[in-house]
Amino acid sequence: MSDFQEVTESTPKVQVNPYGPNPSDFLSNVQNFQLIESTLREGEQFANAFFTTEKKIEIAKALDDFGVDYIELTSPVASEQSKKDCEAICKLGLKAKILTHIRCHMDDARVAVETGVDGVDVVIGTSKFLRQYSHGKDMNYISKAAIEVIEFVKSKGLEIRFSSEDSFRSDLVDLLNIYKTVDKIGVNRIGIADTVGCANPRQVYELVRTLKSVVSCDIECHFHNDTGCAIANAYTALEGGARLIDVSVLGIGERNGITPLGGLMARMIVAAPDYVKSKYKLHKLRDLETLVAEAVEVNIPFNNPITGFCAFTHKAGIHAKAILANPSTYEILNPSDFGMTRYIHFANRLTGWNAIKSRVDQLNLHLTDAQCKEVTAKIKKLGDIRPLNIDDVDSIIKDYHAEVSTPVIKSKKKSSDDVDEIDISKPAAKKSKLSE
Numbered sequence: 001m002s003d004f005q006e007v008t009e010s011t012p013k014v015q016v017n018p019y020g021p022n023p024s025d026f027l028s029n030v031q032n033f034q035l036i037e038s039t040l041r042e043g044e045q046f047a048n049a050f051f052t053t054e055k056k057i058e059i060a061k062a063l064d065d066f067g068v069d070y071i072e073l074t075s076p077v078a079s080e081q082s083k084k085d086c087e088a089i090c091k092l093g094l095k096a097k098i099l100t101h102i103r104c105h106m107d108d109a110r111v112a113v114e115t116g117v118d119g120v121d122v123v124i125g126t127s128k129f130l131r132q133y134s135h136g137k138d139m140n141y142i143s144k145a146a147i148e149v150i151e152f153v154k155s156k157g158l159e160i161r162f163s164s165e166d167s168f169r170s171d172l173v174d175l176l177n178i179y180k181t182v183d184k185i186g187v188n189r190i191g192i193a194d195t196v197g198c199a200n201p202r203q204v205y206e207l208v209r210t211l212k213s214v215v216s217c218d219i220e221c222h223f224h225n226d227t228g229c230a231i232a233n234a235y236t237a238l239e240g241g242a243r244l245i246d247v248s249v250l251g252i253g254e255r256n257g258i259t260p261l262g263g264l265m266a267r268m269i270v271a272a273p274d275y276v277k278s279k280y281k282l283h284k285l286r287d288l289e290t291l292v293a294e295a296v297e298v299n300i301p302f303n304n305p306i307t308g309f310c311a312f313t314h315k316a317g318i319h320a321k322a323i324l325a326n327p328s329t330y331e332i333l334n335p336s337d338f339g340m341t342r343y344i345h346f347a348n349r350l351t352g353w354n355a356i357k358s359r360v361d362q363l364n365l366h367l368t369d370a371q372c373k374e375v376t377a378k379i380k381k382l383g384d385i386r387p388l389n390i391d392d393v394d395s396i397i398k399d400y401h402a403e404v405s406t407p408v409i410k411s412k413k414k415s416s417d418d419v420d421e422i423d424i425s426k427p428a429a430k431k432s433k434l435s436e
């Protein structure tokens with residue numbers, strides 16, 4: 001069932017997605033974006049990351065299977081093993097194109113083109129901070145070095161992308177000049193990098209729009225998440241006409257990382273459902289995240305989009321009632337699109353009689369609505385005293401059911417109000433599957 005409004009009446013049938021891009025926005029690539037997956041480059045810069053060759057290969061295969069367009073690998077000049085790993089991944093024959101990421105220097109470029117990659121991502125800082133304190137080169141030098149490296153990589157028949165590091169703290173005139181130069185000599189893509197995570201969505205949109213009017217090649221964007229804007233920035237970049245977004249699994253990267261693959265999928269499936277569902281194996285996301293989380297020894301955050309343990313768990317009674325009637329009331333994402341399950345957490349004092357009635361039905365018991373309301377009141381009373389688990393609720397329901405359906409034994413049975421007699425010896429379940 002589509003959640004999107006179908007326009008009928010006198011107009012031709014058109015599917016309207018109210019969460020998608022503005023149809024009048026011709027530059028938008030929201031319905032036509034590509035992913036540069038950088039878990040094995042930016043992700044390796046995450047403080048906890050150490051990938052063995054075997055783990056890199058396993059991750060590369062999983063990313064390929066998920067359907068990413070490009071896999072970006074650590075520079076082969078980083079270490080001997082980095083170079084060997086790059087060569088090994090190039091030999092896997094994956095569908096995704098393999099890139100490596102180098103400084104804007106011929107020494108790096110010469111090594112990169114021999115690894116077997118499909119393309120090379122070149123980067124050099126253009127902000128005054130990086131020009132002064134990182135590489136110490138002026139824009140004139142950068143321009144000359146860029147031309148030399150780009151022409152060399154192109155001469156080897158490989159894809160080439162030129163990126164300005166720290167783009168959002170760079171002078172706009174400098175950016176326009178360097179991007180125009182590299183576009184003219186035929187780069188496949190230019191890259192914009194929010195290296196310190198300072199950009200906001202409006203700035204991103206404006207910069208991408210401006211660049212769109214001066215270059216003819218594709219635009220790739222890379223967003224760090226220091227100020228929490230990495231997903232929003234990626235989305236507005238696509239709206240502004242960028243074509244490619246750098247992501248990593250769980251967003252791992254330098255400091256607190258970059259746009260996460262899963263979070264971006266959540267954003268994009270809302271805007272471009274058909275495109276996203278047809279292109280990416282979304283049900284593999286959880287395994288992919290688990291693979292990387294284990295490799296870098298972190299947990300998947302509880303509030304992670306899509307795969308966080310409570311991402312599809314509804315609790316408050318008002319929500320539960322509506323969700324049971326129609327999940328779209330309180331869900332913009334459908335868990336089944338990701339092979340995930342919807343839960344209703346009814347064992348708490350915020351529950352309502354509709355959720356409890358649903359539990360009664362699941363237990364194959366019969367209570368009238370009035371009885372469901374009465375038993376709900378008992379559950380809430382206990383929920384005021386302490387956290388509940390499913391067994392608590394089931395005991396209350398079953399006791400109450402026995403009480404109302406066999407009045408003769410009623411006086412002999414323990415009261416369901418008698419909280420001390422409820423078996424709470426089992427560990428509390430975090431969640432209970434109530435409906436899908």
Ligand SMILES: CC(=O)SCCNC(=O)CCNC(=O)[C@H](O)C(C)(C)COP(=O)(O)OP(=O)(O)OC[C@H]1O[C@@H](n2cnc3c(N)ncnc32)[C@H](O)[C@@H]1OP(=O)(O)O
Binds near residue numbers: 102105
């Ligand atoms: C924002 C980003 O994430 S960019 C990607 C970051 N990736 C990496 O750094 C990959 C891993 N890095 C490494 O293994 C090492 O830093 C290497 C092999 C690249 C270089 O190591 P070293 O030669 O020991 O230099 P070191 O790391 O101390 O300093 C970086 C050097 O690169 C130069 N440099 C920095 N950025 C660039 C650039 N984009 N283009 C050209 N040169 C650059 C610096 O000037 C410095 O050169 P120096 O030797 O004259 O001081």
Ligand SMILES: O=C(O)CCC(=O)C(=O)O
Binds near residue numbers: 042101163191196224
């Ligand atoms: O190459 C790029 O575009 C981005 C490099 C990078 O990781 C960054 O600037 O944060």
Ligand SMILES: [Zn+2]
Binds near residue numbers: 195222224253
């Ligand atoms: Zn980065």
